[in-house]
Amino acid sequence: MTKLKVGVAGAGVFGNYHAQKAAASARADLMGIFDVDLARAEKLAETFGTKGYSDYAEFLKVCDAVVIAVPATWHESLARQAIEAHCHVLVEKPLALSGNAARDLADEAAARGRILQVGHQERFVANAMGVLAIPEVPLLVESVRSGPAAPGGRAGDVSVIWDLMIHDLDLAAMMLGREFTGVEATGRRVHSSHIDEAEAVFTYAGGGKAKLRASRAAEFRERTMRVVYPSGEIDIDFLTRKLKNTTPYEVRVDIAADLPDPLGAADEGFYAACLGLARSPVPAHGTVAAVAMAEAAEAAVLAGVDLAN
Template sequence: MSELRVGVAGAGVFGNYHAQKAAASATTSLSGIFDIDDARGKAVAAPYGVPNYTKLEDLLEVSDAIVVAVPAVYHADLVRRALAADKHVLVEKPLALTESVARDLAGEAVKKGLILQVGHQERFVAKAMGMFRIEETPKLMESIRFSPPSPEGRAGDVSVIWDLMIHDLDLAGCLIEGRFKDVQANGSRLHTDHIDEAEATFTYSSGAQAVLKASRAAKARERKMRVVYESGEISVDFLTREVVNTTPYEIRVDVSSVLPDPLLAADESFYRACLGYQNSMIPGHGAIAAVAMAEAAEAAIES
């Protein structure tokens, strides 16, 4: 296969971004858009001279791979249908809304020899920063990810845990070894029918902890991370790019020179994996930990 035919399911903001990447790539062609709202789908498809399909099966028929960028509550269903049609899949985070379904989808992709990649593109940022080169396992990871309410009501179909905290849940799953043994969480509904602010503390068998806070009802954006190791700690303010690093490891916060477009890097890695040039950077099995943590945190709050 010399050129990968990529279809995009979902004509929202991220669907449009993914369509741009597929249309511009040297190794892919954009085969079409799927959106049940034909006018919305055509608005995204028109600049690229491709059709919008109001039935997913029609897009699958003309595609080798699809990008799933629909609301999170529909991720698992579309991924399952695409895998059943023997198509490679890049799905925006989260892979699914339960650990059992995420495991099932990841296993199905492996069984069929298909690429199932999950859109945790902040892993590319963490890698460029040098976080994955650190030889120690963290004793503590703290994160704050706050944003004001979205004027468009983005991601209002799920809680802030699946919307914003999921990024830091994934990073915690990458940085801290093993599976959490306990979670304590609290949260509140403020402007949607779902949890809009949440704080969760995960404790691991090693004694390490991940303390994560997320809000989509804040007065201003805030994005910070603190990681404590035996040898010191790293504190980062991603908005001001201020860094305090008392460890012997070198990290960088401004990664724009090596990673100008994380979404492009993630999409291109997916295309290369589909074409057999490399392994998937974020395979389905690698995204299960974040789903398990999100599910446990939300259950702790609801109970």
């Protein structure tokens, strides 16, 4: 196989992005766009000279690999159907909405010899910056990711924990380890029926902590990370590109030359893995920890105080 037959499930904003990557890739042929709204699928498909589908089973028949960019509540179901149809799968984060479901999907894909990759593009950014290459285990990871509500209620089918915090949960799991010993979390609803603002603190057996805050109801955007190591600390403001680094390790914020397109890098890595040319850059088993953390954080919030506005 010299080219991968790729289909994109979801004709929204991210489906459009992924379709652009497949259409432009030398390793892929874009075979079609699936959406429950056939008119929307056909409209996006027409842009790329391909076919729109509203029948998922028929869509899967023409694909070697599927990119799933639909609302999070449908990730598990569509990924499972695609794997059972012997397709490779790249699914946007989160992989599933429970740790058990995420692990089961990863196991099923492995058993069938299929690539199952998750859209944690922030890993590419952190890796290019040098953060993931630091050999020390952090004492503390602090992250803030907040901003106004997304236009049109995007990602409103799940809480901000699954929508925004999931990025930092994944990075924290990579830096601190996959097994946390405890979690405390608070949150509130603001403009949706789900948690729109949340704070979570995870503790680890080695003494490390992850303190994460996410909001989709803030007046202004904020995206920062602070990581404290035995040798020093790193403070990053991703919006202003300001960096404070007192560790002995090199960390960069200007990575545009090395990583101009994180989404494109993720998709190309997926195509290469499906074609047997490389390993998947974000294999599913390595993302189960973030799902388990999100599940625990949401349960802690829901078990807490009144969530009313």
